[in-house]
Amino acid sequence: MTSEELLQKVRKIEIKTHGLSRNIFAGEYHSQFKGRGMAFSEVREYQPGDDVRSIDWNVTARMNRPYVKIYEEERELTVMLLVDVSGSRNFGTVSQMKRDTMAEVAATLAFSTIENNDKVGVIFFSDRVEKFIPPKKGKSHVLHIIRELLSFEPEHHGTDINAALQYLTNAQKRRCTAFLISDFIGAQLAESQEPRGKREVAPIVIASRKHDLSAIQIYDRRDAELPDVGLLKVRDPETGARVWTDTSLASVRNAYGQAWRNQQEALETVFTKTGMRTVSLRTDEDYVKALMKLFKQ
DSSP: OOHHHHHHHHHHHHHHHHHHIIIIIHHHHHHHHTTOOEEEEEEEEOOTTOOGGGBOHHHHHHHTSOEEEEEEEOOOOEEEEEEEOSGGGSOOSSSSOHHHHHHHHHHHHHHHHHHTTOEEEEEEESSSEEEEEEEEOSHHHHHHHHHHHHHOOOSOOOOOHHHHHHHHHHHOOSOOEEEEEEOOTTOOOOSEEOGGGOOEEOHHHHHHHHSEEEEEEEEOHHHHOOOOOSEEEEEOTTTOOEEEEETTOHHHHHHHHHHHHHHHHHHHHHHHHHTOEEEEEETTSOHHHHHHHHHHO
C-alpha cells in the first residue's frame, strides 16, 4: 500500500467512524463506561452516619480521633484496545477482510473515547505483543492509531491472547476499560493454567478482575461453515500449512461446522465465568448494531 493509498483509507475510515462515534455511540459510551471507578480524594474527621469501613486507621491512630477516607468518582477514563494482528485476520470472503472490520470497530471505539475527553491506547498482538501505543488524548493520536491499524504488519503470525492480557495487566496499573478485538481462532483461553504442574489463575481471569474487559469477536462466514465446492486447497494463515479438502463430503462440512461450534461454546464458558461482556459479529454484518448491543449489556 502506497502512502497516498494509506492516507485515502485513513480519511475514509475517519469520516465513517468519527460520525458514528459522535452521533450514535457518544451517549451510550458515556452512560456505560464513564465514572466506573472511585479515586481517593482526602481524609476528614469521622461524622455520625459515616461508614465505619471507610475509617483510615493509620490517621486515626496518629490523631487520636477517628478519620475517614473520602473518595470521588473518576470522570476521566483510560480505554485500551487489544487488537489481534495474527495471520488469521487476513481472510474475508464476502465484503471485506477481518482486518478491515477490526480496524473500523477499533477506530469507532477510539473516536468515542476522545469524544468524551478520555485517553485511548492500543496493544497489537499475535503470539506475542507486537506493538504498544500508550494511551493519549486527541484527534491526532486517534489518526495515528488508525494508520497503524491499517498498515501495521506483525513479525509473527500465531495467536496468544494470554500474552496480550498479561501485558495489559502489567502495563496498566490503574483500572481501565479494555476491548479485546479478535477472531479468537487459535486462542487458548481457560480459567486456570498449569505450567510445570502448578495450578495458576489464568491471565484472562486476572485481567477481568482488575479491568473492565469486553470481548469483540470478528469472524468471516467461512470461519463457521464450509461451502460445497468440491476439492479445495486451503492454507492455515498462522502456520502456513496447506491441505486439500473435499468439501463435497457432508461429513467434512459437518465436522468443520462442529469444530467451530465447540470453539464458540468453550469461549462462551470462559467469558461467562469471568463476567465479561461479549459480542460476536460477522464481516458482512452491521457492526453498529453489535456495538450498540455491547454497550447496552
